[in-house]
Amino acid sequence: MFYFLTNVKGYLKTTFFIYQILNLINLCAYIFEMFTMSDTILVMGACGQIGTELTEKLRELYGNNQVIASDIREGSIDMMESGPFEILDATDKNAILQIIQKHKITQVYLMAAMLSATAERFPIKGWDLNMTSLLAVLELAKEKHIQKVFWPSSMAVFGSSSPKINTPQQTVMEPSTVYGISKVAGEHWCNYYYEKFGVDVRSIRYPGIISWKTLPGGGTTDYAVDIYFEALKKGNYECFLDEHTRLPMMYMDDAIDATIKIMQADTEKIDVRTSYNLAAISFTPKEIADEIKKHVPNFSISYKPDFRQDIAQSWPNVIDDSKARKDWDWNHQYDLTTMTTDIIANLKNKAK
Numbered sequence: 519m520f521y522f523l524t525n526v527k528g529y530l531k532t533t534f535f536i537y538q539i540l541n542l543i544n545l546c547a548y549i550f551e552m553f554t555m556s557d558t559i560l561v562m563g564a565c566g567q568i569g570t571e572l573t574e575k576l577r578e579l580y581g582n583n584q585v586i587a588s589d590i591r592e593g594s595i596d597m598m599e600s601g602p603f604e605i606l607d608a609t610d611k612n613a614i615l616q617i618i619q620k621h622k623i624t625q626v627y628l629m630a631a632m633l634s635a636t637a638e639r640f641p642i643k644g645w646d647l648n649m650t651s652l653l654a655v656l657e658l659a660k661e662k663h664i665q666k667v668f669w670p671s672s673m674a675v676f677g678s679s680s681p682k683i684n685t686p687q688q689t690v691m692e693p694s695t696v697y698g699i700s701k702v703a704g705e706h707w708c709n710y711y712y713e714k715f716g717v718d719v720r721s722i723r724y725p726g727i728i729s730w731k732t733l734p735g736g737g738t739t740d741y742a743v744d745i746y747f748e749a750l751k752k753g754n755y756e757c758f759l760d761e762h763t764r765l766p767m768m769y770m771d772d773a774i775d776a777t778i779k780i781m782q783a784d785t786e787k788i789d790v791r792t793s794y795n796l797a798a799i800s801f802t803p804k805e806i807a808d809e810i811k812k813h814v815p816n817f818s819i820s821y822k823p824d825f826r827q828d829i830a831q832s833w834p835n836v837i838d839d840s841k842a843r844k845d846w847d848w849n850h851q852y853d854l855t856t857m858t859t860d861i862i863a864n865l866k867n868k869a870k
């Protein structure tokens with residue numbers, strides 16, 4: 519009996535010891551995971567005007583291998599060499615799922631779209647790309663394959679019946695372009711997936727985005743990028759908008775800053791689940807030309823408005839983005855003068 523009891527005691531002691539060791543291993547694994555776990559991001563439409571610089575910034579912040587760039591075409595050498603890249607059609611839900619599973623993606627930035635001027639030429643294709651890609655990503659988030667989604671809307675959600683000065687966050691939205699219609703619908707899909715399924719999708723209404731690294735992809739505000747290149751190359755520019763057409767614009771650095779800021783904000787700060795108004799500067803073609811003349815004194819501009827004039831005329835002059843500023847501390851850095859100085863210095867440097 520004594521022998522039996524000693525054996526049971528020994529057995530219990532050993533089991534308890536093994537149990538303690540297993541607990542310790544579990545704890546170590548948990549601590550290891552805590553320290554090594556971070557978001558893995560998929561950027562779709564990464565080779566476009568915004569996607570290129572967004573990918574670059576995200577790789578700087580999260581690490582090159584944590585940010586998977588994707589597009590239906592290859593991008594710049596920098597983009598292709600600085601981290602993982604996948605050819606991916608944003609309208610193919612199964613293909614997106616495969617990439618999400620392959621790279622253990624937690625967040626998606628969906629930048630693939632057809633922009634305003636191009637979508638007016640190919641309305642059905644524009645609608646199809648803009649809607650199918652968004653619904654594919656929202657469904658994948660609903661099915662819990664990803665945790666967070668960024669999808670950009672645009673000032674194109676507003677139309678002629680919206681107030682033009684200080685266009686409010688919530689107002690009449692009757693867009694006149696297929697692009698604008700797709701963005702209004704997209705905003706409501708985002709809100710629907712948030713309300714019904716708890717999908718954490720965040721969105722901002724970009725104004726016209728101005729950059730010098732990557733050329734724009736067929737928008738109505740593209741003149742404000744082309745003008746810098748032509749000023750330095752030829753000394754003159756023929757603008758497709760009328761000289762007094764005032765539109766809301768933003769330097770790329772500010773747009774990237776806002777995009778990452780809204781994605782990193784605490785959930786309770788995101789009060790709007792359609793899309794936030796976002797603004798920085800508003801100017802006319804004449805005003806940007808006058809600013810360029812300070813750096814290129816002989817620069818001249820002429821005006822030959824085309825179909826894009828009608829689109830521009832339906833959009834706001836100045837947007838009120840106080841809600842974004844209040845909710846998640848958004849602030850822009852660049853005005854027309856500092857943006858122009860920066861772009862011209864960079865383009866001159868690039869040409870050397």
Ligand SMILES: NC(=O)c1ccc[n+]([C@@H]2O[C@H](COP(=O)([O-])OP(=O)(O)OC[C@H]3O[C@@H](n4cnc5c(N)ncnc54)[C@H](O)[C@@H]3O)[C@@H](O)[C@H]2O)c1
Pocket residue numbers: 562563564565566567568569588589590591606607608609628629630631632633647670671672673723724725726727728733734735736737739
């Ligand atoms: N650039 C602006 O001024 C501006 C203003 C308002 C809103 N936005 C929005 O921001 C987002 C990004 O705009 P952008 O200026 O970078 O556009 P862009 O046209 O420069 O880039 C779009 C990218 O999407 C890719 N693409 C097209 N079809 C695809 C598909 N089926 N699958 C995967 N990729 C595909 C293109 O190859 C391109 O690289 C868009 O949603 C756009 O509506 C842009």
